[in-house]
Amino acid sequence: MTRALYLVLGLGFTALGVAGAFLPLLPTTVFLILAAACFARSSPRLEGWILNHKQFGPLVRDWRAHGAIPKRAKVLACTGMAAGFAIFFLSVHPGLWLGLGVAAALGLCAAFVVSRPSAPQ
Template identity: 65%
Template sequence: MPPFAEATRMSMGRRSVRAGWLVLGLIFVGLGFIGTFVPLMPTTIFLILAAACFTRSSPRLEAWLLNHPRFGPTLRAWRAEGAAPRGAKIAACLGMALGYGLFWLAVRPGLWLGLAVASVVAACALFVVSRPSPGGRNGV
């Protein structure tokens, strides 16, 4: 294959991957936007994922998210320190507890399914609570 054709094929492959990251980032922004209005649907995790996708596809959209007046500080804290604000941790844990309660009432799971789902929810809550607070402050 001529060198020009090989370079063009590689370039098209990179553009396809970049476009895929861009589309995925836009989907995550859309889900995060929906989460601002729908109870129990998370917002921040989708925006964290969107920022990661935009890192690989669109520096302009990444900068827009990181400089957003409402979500930017949380996204920057997560990126810099893996940190989550105390209020976000509390809201996440309350949302998980409420979600599990609704699951329990709606599904009426058997003992083993109920325990399995409770274990997953508890593991997620422990992960959230174990994240540092921005600026190195400890606490829930």
């Protein structure tokens, strides 16, 4: 039962990761890291597929080995968060506290991304 749950979660995270490759504000790598973790507990074949993927495999392997994120990915992630906040702020016109809350949450996420070691590109 647990293995099946991890498989379903892994497939869902993979679908989100694939969607993120085409949608600008949806992250790809984070979902593929989660998918690989789920597949490690459910499907070694699918885990191997992600780890050996030409585009995303090196990012997932760097994360597993060193908790590292390439500098380019850091810049893109922080830019995406800033753009997402700008779109949110300009389209929703949130109240002061909601705007500050979202800004704080995104700021903490950006700080985490920046704080990770830089992987070679």
